[in-house]
Amino acid sequence: MPSAEEMIATAETYFARVDAGEVESVTTLMTPDAMFQVVTHGIRLEGRDAIADMFRRRLANFANGWHGNFRHLADPARGWLVSRFDVVRNHRDGRRDEMDNMNFFEFSGPLISRISVWMAHPENSLK
Numbered sequence: 001m002p003s004a005e006e007m008i009a010t011a012e013t014y015f016a017r018v019d020a021g022e023v024e025s026v027t028t029l030m031t032p033d034a035m036f037q038v039v040t041h042g043i044r045l046e047g048r049d050a051i052a053d054m055f056r057r058r059l060a061n062f063a064n065g066w067h068g069n070f071r072h073l074a075d076p077a078r079g080w081l082v083s084r085f086d087v088v089r090n091h092r093d094g095r096r097d098e099m100d101n102m103n104f105f106e107f108s109g110p111l112i113s114r115i116s117v118w119m120a121h122p123e124n125s126l127k
Helices: 004-020 023-027 048-061
Strands: 030-038 043-046 062-075 080-091 096-108 111-118
Touching: 004 023, 004 062, 004 080, 004 096, 004 111, 023 030, 023 048, 030 048, 043 048, 048 062
Parallel strands: 030 111
Antiparallel strands: 030 043, 062 080, 080 096, 096 111
């Protein structure tokens, strides 16, 4: 299993790539059969292709986004990482969302095998 520092670095790389719109490089951080779910909105996706498609749809809806001010809690023995962070999303129509979200990451070796997302905003941006 990766160390706490390695899991945190992978998660922060994931967020940086999401913010940069680097869909293909986001999914290279995941196992081929990775699972992505938005717990607060009832979404569950399986596999890199389905996850990449979701991120492509997100890019169509938002001009840009930012994830930061991270607070992480890692359990390397279990391969678990919880990340709480602030989010700013700028819609293409000029609206702006600011949120306080959490993600729960599970790792299989150095790669993310599962991401569970809790979104503070009632609108699902990842549909």
